[in-house]
Amino acid sequence: MIDIRAHGTQILSPIEQGDYTESKQHLPSVSKELSRLATARLEYEKPSRSLLPSAEKSYFPGECSSMNSQKYLAIVNPHSGKKRGTSVLEQVQSALLPRGIELDIRMTERESHARQIAQETCLEGYAGICAIGGDGTFHEVVSGIMERKQKLSIPVGIIPGGTGNDVARHLGIKGVEDAIGHMLSGEVQPFDVAKVISGDQVDYCTTLVGWNVVAEVNRVAEKLRRLGPPRYALAGLTQVLLSQRRSAKVIFDDHSIEDDFLLVTACNTSFVGSGMRFAPRARTDDGMLDVVVVREASRWQLLRLFRKIFDGSHIEVDCVEYFQTRSLQILADDGQPLDIDGEVKGSTPFSVEVIPAAIFIHVDNRRPTSV
Numbered sequence: 001m002i003d004i005r006a007h008g009t010q011i012l013s014p015i016e017q018g019d020y021t022e023s024k025q026h027l028p029s030v031s032k033e034l035s036r037l038a039t040a041r042l043e044y045e046k047p048s049r050s051l052l053p054s055a056e057k058s059y060f061p062g063e064c065s066s067m068n069s070q071k072y073l074a075i076v077n078p079h080s081g082k083k084r085g086t087s088v089l090e091q092v093q094s095a096l097l098p099r100g101i102e103l104d105i106r107m108t109e110r111e112s113h114a115r116q117i118a119q120e121t122c123l124e125g126y127a128g129i130c131a132i133g134g135d136g137t138f139h140e141v142v143s144g145i146m147e148r149k150q151k152l153s154i155p156v157g158i159i160p161g162g163t164g165n166d167v168a169r170h171l172g173i174k175g176v177e178d179a180i181g182h183m184l185s186g187e188v189q190p191f192d193v194a195k196v197i198s199g200d201q202v203d204y205c206t207t208l209v210g211w212n213v214v215a216e217v218n219r220v221a222e223k224l225r226r227l228g229p230p231r232y233a234l235a236g237l238t239q240v241l242l243s244q245r246r247s248a249k250v251i252f253d254d255h256s257i258e259d260d261f262l263l264v265t266a267c268n269t270s271f272v273g274s275g276m277r278f279a280p281r282a283r284t285d286d287g288m289l290d291v292v293v294v295r296e297a298s299r300w301q302l303l304r305l306f307r308k309i310f311d312g313s314h315i316e317v318d319c320v321e322y323f324q325t326r327s328l329q330i331l332a333d334d335g336q337p338l339d340i341d342g343e344v345k346g347s348t349p350f351s352v353e354v355i356p357a358a359i360f361i362h363v364d365n366r367r368p369t370s371v
């Protein structure tokens with residue numbers, strides 16, 4: 001566990017000492033080192049780097065690994081992104097078909113259907129899964145994958161067809177065309193998933209698990225759904241002004257804090273809530289969750305924090321603590337709601353733990369990024 005603020009001396013670079021401005025200058029070398037480590041791990045785990053267009057082998061040993069096919073299972077949410085899922089599918093199909101890549105299309109018909117398809121479909125003969133939709137669709141696809149009996153042996157391509165598309169944004173996937181390019185490269189990268197246990201419920205998280213203010217923001221944002229992505233900003237602003245502290249014991253890998261908190265949010269991706277750079281140092285291939293904690297803050301501090309949330313510089317605000325941990329538990333009064341990947345579900349007390357490299361996704365790190 002790395003407590004970036006409180007134990008800055010453990011770490012050598014200014015990133016871990018909480019100097020965000022200076023950390024930007026050091027970021028390239030740190031991310032270079034991290035990506036070297038990730039690549040080293042990847043090369044150890046996968047025998048082949050290139051799948052498309054000349055797939056011959058499985059990436060990984062495991063279930064359903066006959067991979068001579070150029071067929072992807074496409075799980076498409078026609079409802080996502082103000083119902084643009086179908087037109088995104090057409091764009092993907094017209095780019096892939098001429099390159100000999102066939103899509104076996106499954107349109108989702110209701111909530112949780114993507115999860116069911118990803119969990120139940122036999123993947124024999126598929127070269128990969130292609131998730132077309134927003135973060136909710138990706139959450140469902142990944143949850144279904146995690147519920148399969150055996151570890152997934154094929155990669156997942158992410159086509160951002162939703163409204164917020166925070167996972168794609170985090171990965172530097174700039175749009176549908178760019179996502180197709182990432183898939184066609186055949187390159188894959190590990191992607192961590194977090195397992196959330198609340199009572200007898202098990203769920204999976206790809207972006208964030210939030211408690212207190214963050215769950216309240218989502219609850220209010222859901223009511224404002226027809227406003228599109230600005231609903232999070234609007235809900236965030238109102239909750240900043242109305243928020244209440246709640247007492248809890250927050251347990252990290254190797255220490256705990258018992259106090260009253262405004263928010264505790266564990267992030268897998270750097271972006272959440274339709275473009276808020278809430279956990280600017282988060283990576284999806286480091287086996288860690290980035291936890292943003294606010295115990296106490298004046299309304300003025302909260303407003304300042306809120307203004308800075310979109311570029312990630314809110315972590316400079318005095319009241320913000322930033323930790324990295326593999327696991328997190330929140331022990332609080334029973335029944336306080338959680339936000340898991342943008343949905344209000346689960347409740348306190350709960351625990352969350354990272355499953356490093358739980359899946360592999362199509363991301364080509366050589367493509368230029370613009371986030």
Ligand SMILES: Nc1ncnc2c1ncn2[C@@H]1O[C@H](COP(=O)(O)OP(=O)(O)OP(=O)(O)O)[C@@H](O)[C@H]1O
Nearest residue numbers: 080081108109111133134135136137162163164165
């Ligand atoms: N056929 C369908 N009709 C109605 N809702 C559906 C259907 N298929 C899936 N859904 C639900 O649509 C919800 C929204 O999907 P998704 O999150 O992909 O799009 P979005 O909200 O536009 O994007 P983002 O989450 O990136 O902002 C999901 O929670 C999913 O359960």
